[in-house]
Amino acid sequence: MRPPPPPPPPSPPPVEPSLSENKWGPYSSAREFVANIAIVLIVPIAAILAFFFFFALVGFLLRRLRRHHKLLKNPAVDVPPAILFSPATKMAGADAGCGICLSEFTDGDRVRVLPACAHGFHVTCVDAWLASRPSCPTCCAAIVAAAAAANPPEP
Ligand SMILES: [Zn+2]
Numbered sequence: 001m002r003p004p005p006p007p008p009p010p011s012p013p014p015v016e017p018s019l020s021e022n023k024w025g026p027y028s029s030a031r032e033f034v035a036n037i038a039i040v041l042i043v044p045i046a047a048i049l050a051f052f053f054f055f056a057l058v059g060f061l062l063r064r065l066r067r068h069h070k071l072l073k074n075p076a077v078d079v080p081p082a083i084l085f086s087p088a089t090k091m092a093g094a095d096a097g098c099g100i101c102l103s104e105f106t107d108g109d110r111v112r113v114l115p116a117c118a119h120g121f122h123v124t125c126v127d128a129w130l131a132s133r134p135s136c137p138t139c140c141a142a143i144v145a146a147a148a149a150a151n152p153p154e155p
């Protein structure tokens, strides 16, 4: 019976130059020094880019939201006030009903009567329409504020 082979001698620990001998100061090598500089430069640049990206994104979302409600807030578009429909309500083609959803008006419906052509529509129906184009859904008459119509822009 042979004795077991002796264990291999432990490998010597890697030699690291002490800080005082290293010309790269606290960095162990030139490569680590460059990597450190790169991190110091890249992190703020990435932070600034993320900052601008964030504000661009917020601005984009706000613009989209505003565009959706622009016409109702646009002073150049005179959205008529909502009124409650009654048989006495004067509007063009009232017996035909709302030109958007094609249902007849009933007493108490909230409607808007467009000033240019007197066509009337449900508030919910016409607001969705007016959010995208300032004209009558039935006859395409433009809906502009009286001030803008009185002083048309020079051609
Ligand atoms: Zn309607």
Ligand SMILES: [Zn+2]
Pocket (backbone or CB within 6 Å): 114, 117, 118, 119, 136, 137, 138, 139, 140, 141
């Ligand atoms: Zn009309």
